[in-house]
Amino acid sequence: MSKYYVNKFLFTVDRDPEYLKRYTEDPRNFVATWEQxxxxxxxxxxxxxxxxxxxxEREALINHDYVALFxxxxxxxxxxxxxxxxYDEPYMEKSGPLAFQKEFAAKLQHWVGKDYPSVET
Structure with missing residues (x-):
């Protein structure tokens, strides 16, 4: 895995509202555009x-598969x-504050008690 490049994607896209919008609306095309x-x-x-x-990595980013990325x-x-x-706003509308964060934690529950994957690049 190119942790550097995946992390660069996550960092760059999260900090640019236009990139985040494009990634949310059309992840397949945006990931291809970003990569190129x-x-x-x-x-x-x-x-x-x-x-x-x-x-x-490409498929995990396209599918918003945060568990696989982790x-x-x-x-x-x-x-x-x-x-x-x-996801925070849509989840909050349905299930209240921190709803997405709770789902994120629940989907990573199988890591409790294990060493987390290294984030070293």
């Missing part, structure tokens, strides 16, 4: 050619905050 033109950008003048998502070693906080940005 946004992610490789190092600065305004330079592009990288060495980073890419594995198929497993298990692959995506940074816990980055993983949580981007999906709060996507």
């Amino acid at each position: 033109s946004i992610g490789p950008r190092l600065n305004d003048a330079e592009m990288s050619t060495v980073n890419f998502f594995t198929q497993e 298990e692959m070693g995506a940074h816990f906080f980055l993983n949580l905050t981007i999906f709060i940005g996507i």
Whole structure:
């Protein structure tokens, strides 16, 4: 897993309201666009050619599969905050405050008592 590149995606998208909207509405196309033109950008003048998502990472991002991302070693906080940005409001309308965070924790319950996956890059 390219933890760096997945974490860069989570960080970048979560901090840009337009990116987050596009990722929420059309994840498949946005992940492809990000991987081809946004992610490789190092600065305004330079592009990288060495980073890419594995198929497993790409599918987890497309499917908003935060459990798989966690298990692959995506940074816990980055993983949580981007999906709060996507799901917090709809979940809160249905189930009240912290509803998404509670679901996130419940879906990761099988990790209680185990060592979490390393987030080292």
